Amino acid sequence: MLRHKNIIVICLILLVLFCILKAAWWVFLLLFIGFAALVSWGSFDIRQNYFLKAYSSNPDRKERKIALTFDDGPHQMTEKVLDLLQQYNAKATFFCIGTQIEKYPNIMQRIVGEGHVVGNHTYSHSKSFGFFPSAKVKEEIRKNDDLLFEFTHKKIKFFRPPFGVTNPNVAKAIAATKHTVIGWNVRSLDTLIQNEDAILKRIKNKAKPGSIVLLHDTSLKTVRVLEQLLLFLQSEKYDMVAIDKLLNLPAYED
Numbered sequence: 450m451l452r453h454k455n456i457i458v459i460c461l462i463l464l465v466l467f468c469i470l471k472a473a474w475w476v477f478l479l480l481f482i483g484f485a486a487l488v489s490w491g492s493f494d495i496r497q498n499y500f501l502k503a504y505s506s507n508p509d510r511k512e513r514k515i516a517l518t519f520d521d522g523p524h525q526m527t528e529k530v531l532d533l534l535q536q537y538n539a540k541a542t543f544f545c546i547g548t549q550i551e552k553y554p555n556i557m558q559r560i561v562g563e564g565h566v567v568g569n570h571t572y573s574h575s576k577s578f579g580f581f582p583s584a585k586v587k588e589e590i591r592k593n594d595d596l597l598f599e600f601t602h603k604k605i606k607f608f609r610p611p612f613g614v615t616n617p618n619v620a621k622a623i624a625a626t627k628h629t630v631i632g633w634n635v636r637s638l639d640t641l642i643q644n645e646d647a648i649l650k651r652i653k654n655k656a657k658p659g660s661i662v663l664l665h666d667t668s669l670k671t672v673r674v675l676e677q678l679l680l681f682l683q684s685e686k687y688d689m690v691a692i693d694k695l696l697n698l699p700a701y702e703d
């Protein structure tokens with residue numbers, strides 16, 4: 450559990466120390482608030498590697514490689530994304546949701562057929578994912594792996610938790626399913642920001658060689674941003690690669 454374990458040990462030591470020193474009640478309250486704040490920060494910021502190891506970029510990457518990732522598809526907009534990727538000779542990684550795969554199997558087939566990498570983004574992408582016990586998290590991952598297998602004929606290695614949420618239950622599930630957890634270091638906020646130029650500017654400012662960019666193949670807005678982004682990355686001589694090529698890690702197991 451990485452940093453979480455260290456934080457618990459430090460807080461327990463402080464707790465014992467405060468008891469010995471007969472500290473005032475508000476000192477204990479501050480300790481509790483501090484602990485709660487650190488845990489929630491760790492839960493919602495996947496880059497902190499707080500509960501589990503997640504790959505959010507390749508910091509060693511000297512070459513001008515960048516990985517575009519698309520979450521929450523397949524979706525009717527995915528076809529436009531695929532057309533653009535083809536046009537710019539770019540490869541990407543799609544973190545797919547099981548219920549969407551059931552809705553758009555032909556688009557799922559096209560993603561795989563065109564040589565993009567696919568990862569697991571759970572079966573139902575439930576809003577309550579952060580509250581699921583580890584058995585339920587495992588079930589969500591395995592059910593989606595089985596669905597994806599029908600298209601890849603290989604076991605999926607890459608997993609991205611919905612909303613980037615991690616906690617002890619997710620960590621326990623991943624220890625059992627042995628997936629490689631993929632985060633991001635460039636969050637486009639394409640589902641929150643309305644202005645396309647603002648989204649593009651945000652990505653351009655943050656993108657560096659070795660970056661993992663988080664996008665969603667679920668809106669025309671993102672398709673428009675992608676068109677401009679690909680043009681920019683091409684002019685900056687970037688090679689747009691899938692996660693396996695960026696991190697030198699296998700996307701699948703036979």
Ligand SMILES: [Zn+2]
Pocket residue numbers: 520521570574610611612
């Ligand atoms: Zn998602």
